[in-house]
Amino acid sequence: NAGVTQTPKFRVLKTGQSMTLLCAQDMNHEYMYWYRQDPGMGLRLIHYSVGEGTTAKGEVPDGYNVSRLKKQNFLLGLESAAPSQTSVYFCASRDRSSSYNEQFFGPGTRLTVL
């Protein structure tokens, strides 16, 4: 099993451009999460999904949109990128059977907005 994969690994955008980050998991997990990691800030939750077709806002949702059309995929979109969105983005997934189950993380996407 590949676990959680993220595409792309690196991306440079200009201010105002749009892009979509793809997260895919092959563990049949119900729950999926998008985080951003900034130096000295730890990881902060952007959006999450508890099942196909459902999404919810996390701690820092502004400027991002998400979609969960298929159970195995969770997309994070930036409609108009800003320099403040320069960050490393991590996707995670977990099984729904218990609320303290481990979240499995992808390798991250490093995004720079100029």
Added chain:
Amino acid sequence: AQSVTQLGSHVSVSEGALVLLRCNYSSSVPPYLFWYVQYPNQGLQLLLKYTTGATLVKGINGFEAEFKKSETSFHLTKPSAHMSDAAEYFCAVILYSGYSTLTFGKGTMLLVSP
């Protein structure tokens, strides 16, 4: 509201010395507690977790942590540091919640010198 505080953004130890990384949480109800490790340019990996039961939790790579309710702490320890332990460590907490969103501390970078 819940929060996680990790004391010290950087901790330096010598190889073979005791590792102690501090984590305190604030929560109105007993939380689930986690320690994750992040090696350079990688995603996060679960070290250990506390859910219920025994307050001393053993994890991978020789790490352990003790849940102390009276001190609202969940400090991570390892008796003897190895060079390979150099990484960033994150404490995280969730409440008894069906959606189990993780709240992370800001992280502690562990530096190990020969």
